[in-house]
Amino acid sequence: MGDQAKEGRALPADVNRETLSRLSPLSRDALSDEARAAFDALSRPRAGGKALAGLQGPGGIWVRMPKFGKLMGEANRYLRRDTGLSPALIEVAILATAREMNSQFEWTMHEPVARNEGVPAAVIDAIKHRTPVAGLPQTEASVIELAREAIGRRKVTSETYAGALALFGEAELLNLVALMASYAMTAMVLTVFDQQLHDGQTPLLP
Amino acid sequence: MGDQAKEGRALPADVNRETLSRLSPLSRDALSDEARAAFDALSRPRAGGKALAGLQGPGGIWVRMPKFGKLMGEANRYLRRDTGLSPALIEVAILATAREMNSQFEWTMHEPVARNEGVPAAVIDAIKHRTPVAGLPQTEASVIELAREAIGRRKVTSETYAGALALFGEAELLNLVALMASYAMTAMVLTVFDQQLHDGQTPLLP
Known part of the structure; x- marks a missing residue:
């Protein structure tokens, strides 16, 4: 079936079959x-x-x-x-960013990586469905709130900032914010060029 | 008055007087x-x-x-x-990005630069007040629409993309999108750390 299924996949009319964008x-x-x-x-x-x-x-x-x-x-x-951020926390930051940017591509590429790095399913689900972070581990909750405010609301409250600063300290917080901003940048570029999922991938973002 | 006026300026409680962030x-x-x-x-x-x-x-x-x-x-x-984009078009892209990101800092730093580079007042006003681009020069209108959709709506329509592609070609469009994404990244970081305007600057974004 392989090639036939590939050819048959519905793509937006302005997306190229080879680049998938x-x-x-x-x-x-x-x-x-x-x-x-x-x-x-x-x-x-x-x-x-x-x-x-x-x-x-x-x-x-x-x-x-x-x-x-x-x-x-x-x-x-x-x-x-090189920042010393743990692979699991990196993936939480990437997922929180992908979710706020509505990037199906970035999310679907990274959800499996996050699971593989040991990010708890409850954390992934809270990000995916934008549910309250109450009950989640403090570190992950802080990263999620930061992404929601910085990307979603474009304003970070003093309370959210102070919470993140207390948990991470200034240097690590800078690394985290740079990471999120960098993936937000990538998500925006993927959006403009309408980069599609690869053949066989199931979209994981609702 | 100088120093006294400086000291007297009201800053958010968690903003440092020296870094203004x-x-x-x-x-x-x-x-x-x-x-x-x-x-x-x-x-x-x-x-x-x-x-x-x-x-x-x-x-x-x-x-x-x-x-x-x-x-x-x-x-x-x-x-x-190094991209060959004109200084005026660069400033239009930066302003359109700053506006969509609600970045008072980026906007207020760049509005004077844009005027200096010859960006027409009508273009600056349309971006600032988010008014329709009808009547503006095609090139500037295209950049503004692209920023509004990519950043504001997180989805770029086929029509908007096709219009930009026809005007700029693929290589220049890539440069423009990279530029906008890069300033969006910066705006996000400025937001998290609540970077304030410099002493004496008047906020130019409503």
């Missing part, structure tokens, strides 16, 4: 050396573990702006690997 | 060499033209994450100088 396909031969190296790395994403979504995702968008994309890649690696 | 002041002596160099460059912003707002703005936030801040600085310089 509004962007036109890249021709490897037409790329600069810099862009071609990034393109090749993204073409085998799972092997190198370099990008969750390969060419059909943020990497495939930024490869078209190779100098800028390289900076974004380095920034992402820094936020994920 | 929720962040605590930096001690130059306690910084790493890398951070200190950035700190010093930001301490004389107008002279070097390196950052519009100096230490009391995004630069003063990122200097606390020097490695990440350096990447953000390079990304910003790339978007502003």
Whole structure:
């Protein structure tokens, strides 16, 4: 069935079958050396573990702006690997951001990663369904509230800020906010180019 | 009056008098060499033209994450100088983003820059007051609609995308979207830390 099912998948009329976004396909031969190296790395994403979504995702968008994309890649690696934030907390911050940005793509890519990193189902569900954080662990609750206010309401109350500061301290809070802002930026770009889920993925955000 | 007026200015209770944000002041002596160099460059912003707002703005936030801040600085310089976007169009994109993010800080810093770059008053007013873009030049109208949909509604219609694509082409549209997403990221960070306007600035966003 494979190929036939693929062809049969309904995509928005302005989404390209290859890029799964509004962007036109890249021709490897037409790329600069810099862009071609990034393109090749993204073409085998799972092997190198370099990008969750390969060419059909943020990497495939930024490869078209190779100098800028390289900076974004380095920034992402820094936020994920060099700040000391735990992988589970990173995924909570990403999910809370994806939810507030209404990014089906970012959410569906990261929900399985979050589960894999041990984020409790109750935390994932509260973010997904935007339910109150009462009863959740304090750390996760604080990150969720911060994302809801910073992204959803565009205003962070003194109480929410003070709570986060008490839990994380200034340096870690900065890292968390930079991480959320960076994924919000990515979500916005995915939205403009209407990046679709990969073949076979089930949308996980209601 | 100078200092007395300064001291007398009403700030939110959790905003620091020196940083004009929720962040605590930096001690130059306690910084790493890398951070200190950035700190010093930001301490004389107008002279070097390196950052519009100096230490009391995004630069003063990122200097606390020097490695990440350096990447953000390079990304910003790339978007502003190396994409071929005109300075006026860049400012339209920044204002449209600041408006949708409700960023008083970003707006008030950039409205004068936009006027200086020749952005027509009618364009600035339409963005500021969120009025319809009918009657505005096509290029500016397209950027404004894109920001309203991508940031405000978190969904960009096929019609809006097609219009922007026809005007800008894929490469320039990518540059524009990256620019808007980058300023949206900055606006979010400014919001979390409640960065205030500088002394003597009048808020320009209603």
